[in-house]
Amino acid sequence: MRLDPLFESHRAQVYAWAYRILQREHDAQDVTQDVYLRWWHSRSNGAALTSPAAWLRRVTVNRALDVLRERHRDPQDDFRLAPSGVGRCDGTAPTAGARAEERERRERVSRALGGISERQREVVVAKVFDGLTFAAIAAQMNLSVPTVKTHYLRGLAALRDALHAERVT
Structure with a gap:
């Protein structure tokens, strides 16, 4: 195919x-x-x-x-090991506690990203994960640069609020 x-x-x-x-x-x-x-x-x-x-x-x-x-x-996820030295400057393997904290952090961010609007999520991911400029994001999404910046700032604020609320509860 x-x-x-x-x-x-x-x-x-x-x-x-x-x-x-x-x-x-x-x-x-x-x-x-x-x-x-x-x-x-x-x-x-x-x-x-x-x-x-x-x-x-x-x-x-x-x-x-x-x-x-x-x-x-997936309960098996608790037993999968990250590659040796991932995220560690000294080249040692992360501890089970460090892996659990990293997994929990990713899950919190994932839940928070799932709670913001699709447009905001798309802009935040493009800026944060992909490192794209506002101009590049605007061109890709057929939006103006100020509109992209607005989606980005509102998305970050919503993420901050969601992560803070999750920490408090």
């Missing part, structure tokens, strides 16, 4: 977006496949996409966040 040339031109970026969120190669590959299937169904149904890159980013981020939520429900 030959991939759609337009999707193929974005496949590496789709994988990179998924990997930045999930931090696991096999999960990022699964998400990339899921996104391709959604892309293929969308295109076969005659959907015209004004901004394929924005559509792919939105679907990828949402699917990756779904995988993070599913991971939270």
Whole structure:
């Protein structure tokens, strides 16, 4: 089966977006496949996409966040070890407590991201995870730069409030 040339031109970026969120190669590959299937169904149904890159980013981020939520429900996840030395300057393996804290932090952020608007989430992920400029995000989403900045600032405020509320309760 030959991939759609337009999707193929974005496949590496789709994988990179998924990997930045999930931090696991096999999960990022699964998400990339899921996104391709959604892309293929969308295109076969005659959907015209004004901004394929924005559509792919939105679907990828949402699917990756779904995988993070599913991971939270997987008790085997507690026993999987991160590669040796990940996140440690001295090259030693992180402790079980450090892994648990990191997992909990990712889950809190995932829940908070799931609670903000889709537009805000898309902008925040593009800026924070992908390091894109406001101008690049605006071009990808067909929005003005001030509108992108507004979505970003409101998204960060909503994330801060959600994370603070979760810490208090």
